[in-house]
Amino acid sequence: MKNCDVKFVKYILFLFNLVFAISGIALIVVGCVVLADVGEYRHFMEGRIIAPPIVLIVAGSIVFIVAFLGCFGAIRENYHMLMGFAVLLLIIFIIELAVGIAAAVYKHDFQMIMKDSMKTSMGQYYDSKVDRISWDNLQTKLECCGIEGPTDWPAKQRPYTCCHKVREGAQPPEDFHCQAALPGEDILYSDGCFDKLKMKAESNAKILIGVGIGIAFIQLIGIILSCWLAVAVKKKE
Template sequence: MVQGGMSVVKYLLFAFNFIFVVTGIALIAVGAWVQAKAAEYVDFLGDRYASAPILLIVVGVIIFILSFMGCCGAIKENYCMVMTFGVLLFIIFVLELAAGIAAYVYKSEVEAVIREKMEQTMKNYNKTDYEIVKKTWDDVQSNLKCCGANNAIEWIHYLGNDNLPYSCCQEKDPKKECKLTDDHYENGCIDALAKFLEAKIVIVGGVGIGIAFVQVIGIIFSCCLARAIKKEYEQV
């Protein structure tokens, strides 16, 4: 049984594993929340945006499970379990850094991706084979209070006769026509959606990087405890 300072490290590692349980739950919650918000606008997003919150969810689940291994290894003073915990925690640390950095890097590309997707999908708004595109546009315009990619006038090229999607008008009644002459949203959806997603990306990146650095302490503790356990076995 480890003694002295290593005994303190043992119980500190056990305590940190409780924190890892909480951080695992936090990662799952944040990843799921951002993914749910982004799912409404999937037609306007690239695959890379969806990967960051999904990666956080996966990492959160792994951390949640891994924390039990750390607890058992610390209490039983099992060298293999403690070392395995430390190595896996280091891998998770790298993955979290990757998710956080990817989120911040992709933040600068969000507007360009949205612009391309929106300009491509406007022409399919009224086509029967693209019902999901219509729904996505209506959700975006209703929720973010915007109209068209850059402005409402763009819809004339696709709908004609000064017609706008019903979601452009503040009444939002699908049974009523929405015209350029009606009270409609003035802001373009590219800027509105870009700002909305950039805020979510900052949250994903901040949580990923913040929790990753907290885990460094757990890695250090696990390495110290494993070394002490190994040394004690060698003495015996």
């Protein structure tokens, strides 16, 4: 390979790593946004459901640091740094792939674990402050009631957060209409919280998968370019 070809690949790889560094920041931002969105419902979610955005944040941080290694190795035309950069990219790629496969394989288990967690927490609503706050927060923000619907709550024990405000300016705890309301009444949220929480988790999973695939494609290009330049540098030496 001629020297001009080596320089061409070198600067292409340098520009690639600038883009790669930005993609690392994008991974961190997306991971933080998804974690913030789903994290407030972590009480009902098994740890493995929360793990993907955390892994994405960690991967983004590593990508950002590794990008500088790639830039330095490209400018210095250092064979060992370039190969080290390619190996690190490959490791990050494998980790992202493993997380994606695990999320797809255990999707059904996640849902069952989440439903079981909701059932356990519902039974402790009046005994545990944590469970009570978690359920009230869930039902208020997602405008839902119970796991599958309002009838999941025991008779005369339905929380006020299952209902819209009865009158303007009134605080729901002051009103007993919610406990007496029948399914189908306008005052009562008719949707169950499990489906809404599952939809939120799946929506965020699609975002993570989309971003992950995009970054993985960029990583493969980086691996090819760094190996190409490393071989060229070795021949030049």
